[in-house]
Amino acid sequence: ASSPSQGTASHPPRPLAKPAVFVPVNRLPEMQEERLKLPILSEEQVIMEAVAEHPIVIVCGETGSGKTTQVPQFLYEAGYSSSDSIIGVTEPRRVAAVAMSQRVAQEMNLSQRVVSYQIRYEGNVTEETRIKFMTDGVLLKEIQKDFLLSRYKVVVLDEAHERSVYTDVLLGLLSRIVALRAKRHLPLKLLIMSATLRVEDFTQNQRLFPKPPPVIKVESRQFPVTVHFNKRTPLEDYAGECFRKVCKIHRMLPAGGILVFLTGQAEVHALCRRLRRAFPASRARAPEKDQEDSVEEMRKFKRSRARAKRARTATLPQINLDNYSVLPVGEGDEDREAEMDEEEEALGSDLDLDLGDEGPDGGEHPDASLPLHVLPLYSLLAPERQAQVFRPPPEGARLCVVATNVAETSLTIPGIKYVVDCGKVKRRFYDRVTGVSSFRVTWVSQASADQRAGRAGRTEPGHCYRWATWFPAPPSMSPCPREQQPRGHAALPVINFPFPTPPSTEALVAAEELLIALGALQAPQQARRMKQLEVSRLSCPITELGRTMATFPVAPRYAKMLALSRQHGCLPYAIAIVAAMTVRELFEELDRPAASEEELASLKGRRARVAQVKRAWAGQGASLKLGDLMVLLGAVGACEYAGCSPQFCEANGLRYKAMLEVRRLRGQLTTAVNAVCPEAGLFLDPKMQPPTESQVTALRQLVTAGLGDHVARRVQSEDLLDEKWRNAYRTPLLDDPVFVHPSSVLFRELPEFVVYQEIVETTKMYMKGVSAVEIQWIPALLPSYCQFNPPLEEPGPVYCPERGRVLCHRTSVFYRIGWPLPAVQV
Ligand code: ADP
Ligand code: MG
Numbered sequence: 001a002s003s004p005s006q007g008t009a010s011h012p013p014r015p016l017a018k019p020a021v022f023v024p025v026n027r028l029p030e031m032q033e034e035r036l037k038l039p040i041l042s043e044e045q046v047i048m049e050a051v052a053e054h055p056i057v058i059v060c061g062e063t064g065s066g067k068t069t070q071v072p073q074f075l076y077e078a079g080y081s082s083s084d085s086i087i088g089v090t091e092p093r094r095v096a097a098v099a100m101s102q103r104v105a106q107e108m109n110l111s112q113r114v115v116s117y118q119i120r121y122e123g124n125v126t127e128e129t130r131i132k133f134m135t136d137g138v139l140l141k142e143i144q145k146d147f148l149l150s151r152y153k154v155v156v157l158d159e160a161h162e163r164s165v166y167t168d169v170l171l172g173l174l175s176r177i178v179a180l181r182a183k184r185h186l187p188l189k190l191l192i193m194s195a196t197l198r199v200e201d202f203t204q205n206q207r208l209f210p211k212p213p214p215v216i217k218v219e220s221r222q223f224p225v226t227v228h229f230n231k232r233t234p235l236e237d238y239a240g241e242c243f244r245k246v247c248k249i250h251r252m253l254p255a256g257g258i259l260v261f262l263t264g265q266a267e268v269h270a271l272c273r274r275l276r277r278a279f280p281a282s283r284a285r286a287p288e289k290d291q292e293d294s295v296e297e298m299r300k301f302k303r304s305r306a307r308a309k310r311a312r313t314a315t316l317p318q319i320n321l322d323n324y325s326v327l328p329v330g331e332g333d334e335d336r337e338a339e340m341d342e343e344e345e346a347l348g349s350d351l352d353l354d355l356g357d358e359g360p361d362g363g364e365h366p367d368a369s370l371p372l373h374v375l376p377l378y379s380l381l382a383p384e385r386q387a388q389v390f391r392p393p394p395e396g397a398r399l400c401v402v403a404t405n406v407a408e409t410s411l412t413i414p415g416i417k418y419v420v421d422c423g424k425v426k427r428r429f430y431d432r433v434t435g436v437s438s439f440r441v442t443w444v445s446q447a448s449a450d451q452r453a454g455r456a457g458r459t460e461p462g463h464c465y466r467w468a469t470w471f472p473a474p475p476s477m478s479p480c481p482r483e484q485q486p487r488g489h490a491a492l493p494v495i496n497f498p499f500p501t502p503p504s505t506e507a508l509v510a511a512e513e514l515l516i517a518l519g520a521l522q523a524p525q526q527a528r529r530m531k532q533l534e535v536s537r538l539s540c541p542i543t544e545l546g547r548t549m550a551t552f553p554v555a556p557r558y559a560k561m562l563a564l565s566r567q568h569g570c571l572p573y574a575i576a577i578v579a580a581m582t583v584r585e586l587f588e589e590l591d592r593p594a595a596s597e598e599e600l601a602s603l604k605g606r607r608a609r610v611a612q613v614k615r616a617w618a619g620q621g622a623s624l625k626l627g628d629l630m631v632l633l634g635a636v637g638a639c640e641y642a643g644c645s646p647q648f649c650e651a652n653g654l655r656y657k658a659m660l661e662v663r664r665l666r667g668q669l670t671t672a673v674n675a676v677c678p679e680a681g682l683f684l685d686p687k688m689q690p691p692t693e694s695q696v697t698a699l700r701q702l703v704t705a706g707l708g709d710h711v712a713r714r715v716q717s718e719d720l721l722d723e724k725w726r727n728a729y730r731t732p733l734l735d736d737p738v739f740v741h742p743s744s745v746l747f748r749e750l751p752e753f754v755v756y757q758e759i760v761e762t763t764k765m766y767m768k769g770v771s772a773v774e775i776q777w778i779p780a781l782l783p784s785y786c787q788f789n790p791p792l793e794e795p796g797p798v799y800c801p802e803r804g805r806v807l808c809h810r811t812s813v814f815y816r817i818g819w820p821l822p823a824v825q826v
Contacts, residue, residue, distance in 0.1 A: 021079030031107050038066030039220040044074050050214050051075070051154075051189055055178050058160075058202060060194045061218025063451065064412035064458050067193045068100050068158055072115075072131045073108060075154050080189070081130040085153035089133045090170065092162045094119040095379045096410040099386055101133040136166035143173055148181060154189040159409060160202065161194040175208050195409045196447065223457035225419075230467045238422040238467065239267050243274055245420045245465050250279065250372055250398060256417025256462070257399035259407060261452050263426040263441050265378045268402045272376045275400060279372035371397035377411070378404040389413050408451050412458065419456040421449060421466040517709060517784045518560050520546030551676050552669065554582055561706035562669065568698040571673060573633060573691050577699070579665035580632035581757055581769060586658045587635075587743075610653035611743075618745040622693045626700050627746045627754070627771040633699075636662055637688045701781060704773050707755040708782040712738060712767060714752050729754065732785075734765065741766040753778070 027035070035041060040061060050057045061067055072089055081087045091097040101117035101124075108115060116125040117133040125132055143149060155174060160167055174190050181188040192202060192213075203212040230241070242260050249258055262268050373393035377386060390413070393399040401413055405425055425444045444452070449466065456462025515521040522541050542550075549559035558578040565574030580586055590607045594600035617634025618624050626633070635652075639659050642648040649656040691699060704711075712729035715737070727750060728737030738759055740747050746754065749772070757769025778785075 023077050026109050040066035040070045040218045043218050048078050056190045056213040058192045058213050058215045062220040063195045063409045065218045065220040080154045087131045087154045088152045089156040090136050090139045091158050093410050095406050097133040097135050098383050156191040158193045160192045161196040223461045225453050225457040225462045225464050227464045242420050249418050257415040258418045259416045260402045260420045262422055263424050268376045268378050271402045272374050275374045372400050373397040374400045377401050416455050417462045419464040421452045423467050520549050552672050557706045561702045565702050568695050570698050575669045576636045577629050579662045580636055583658050583661040588653050613652050614745050622696045625772040626696050628744050628769045629771045640687050703771050705781045708785050710756050712754050738765040738767055740770050741768045744770045746770045
């Protein structure tokens, strides 16, 4: 058994300033010995004294110094948990939550019933749990249920340096919860742990922490790491370069583990496969078999997660969409969790670089006599397989871990002497216009590159091989503009939120106004938005509709369409349309200038062909009124009917990659809908029947409800004083005339009212993604954009100020939309 007062030769015991309750822990001697090597052990007393005296404490120390595994144990031993108040630890990544709970349980010689984890769809928390590891998203959800977090005595926010959106949101919320709990004399302790020393954002932010919290730095023994730059400049085939580098290290350099950083799961597997072929391990099991096992295990793991998820969502209330009185949401919105993990799944196929079969690589001949113990590591790897990287490799073999970004700070692999860094990372980006995420591979920041290199110097001097000599400016925050971030933010009031690095106020005001207009947030009593900024209270509360919208990983306008689309069996169509709108430019760019006469002729031919195809997809009558969005629906339907082949896309002017992306998004949205509403029992049938006429009308209404601020009205003849207004439309947002884009199927129709997806400016302002709207829908579907005269609640004679006369009586409503649009009577 050990307690802080026990100590060893290198860390002599010091009496604690305040007598504390010691909860004895029965560690195995070998575990205790390993623990005592960790630098953080010598800071135990300083940390625990700070925790006793301050509500908020920041601990920073190099990755591997023992923060994640040891601090929860310190807290446990000091009596910070009991049967009704526990220690919570949040991790940005699922993989860390699971692995760390296992490790801590093992170190403390306790069962996982006591040291447990909870991630999105699974966990092993019990009545006996004292230390609970969880993802940021899980704690966020708990805050939504119980703002005071009364079950916790301490919350440890781990990896605050990651600055993921959720970590930041949590920090803001927790800073308030700590204050509230102090008022009620139920103090909550908050520990913020970071691997970097740049903690000014936390300490210097007055709104976040009026009194700067103490910062405790853990000195760690970091051995020097020599960084070697490859002469060859940034490469396309970085996975291939990594392969060659690992071969070289393994064949020529002294013993020591190798850690390779790649960007995604598919790449990791490809490189593992290639390395195993090059250096077959002298193990009973064939490496290929091993590899397949891992895939099979992963599938099993995913299946069990899916089962757990279904079990959880089965009890959700029925969605009721009638009259737009929208949706109880229940538990479905856990998708907010673990952004970081998704990088592993998304775009997998795009990045599955075919590394080809083993040929002589750069003249090197693999030497089969040197066993290389190759292990993959990424977020979605089954936990048992993840745990393997912590075990020593077989006798005489060299460990080689091929990992994604998870190995950068979340997990410390012992015995690494060489780091091979591809210099890239897969990040989620949000499109400002559509608000939809995509994944892109980008160069890592200098800070990340340093972190990665640092992994080589944990136990002895090491070496890091990298290619990137140029780093982009580090993102000040996460790469997604949080005002567009639909999930966390539709669900959380944002304007007065104490973000560590706040986004621009105008952006937030605009975003919040849009959410109010869409009905996702409750409107404030008076529209004094700017003034409210001064008031320190949370702004507009979220509505039921907003909660539902928050479950869909798309921009708020589209989320509203989805939230309403269960009516008239529109869901599959709405999903297809939203997916197609989100993946912009389904059609090839044919407006480009031609280099030669021949090319011009071919472009013209293709344009004519595409126009014909679009007309066919738009159809006639009701369906034509859905306009360009009907074309999108037709494109998705027709393309899937043809098996989404590259030939079909080529023949019809569609971009093949875009169509694949649409398919992927449809799958994702279908899953999201099922999570909110399992009764919908939606399954993705790529092939859709065309919608009926009444469904098309319902779809037009959904689109109107979602794109409410993108209404335009064709100028009336009396406005045509100026030639520039011929065929033009007015919008509430712009003073200039806007036009239907020539590529639109409504270019010749020019309906009086339209909604549009976006405006692009070329020679003129053009609306793209245009759909016709019936005037009488506007007051019903977009009341927040209308002014009623008299106000809706006082029926009476309707007076039109412009015409100076009473227009109608009682039963009619007189309203206007936006300002450039003249009053309209219905
Ligand atoms: P930090 O949070 O400061 O980055 P950790 O607490 O995660 O550090 O790690 C401390 C040490 O514990 C590291 O040396 C790491 O290798 C070791 N460790 C963590 N998990 C395991 C495990 N499952 N098996 C063996 N060693 C582990
Ligand atoms: Mg850690």
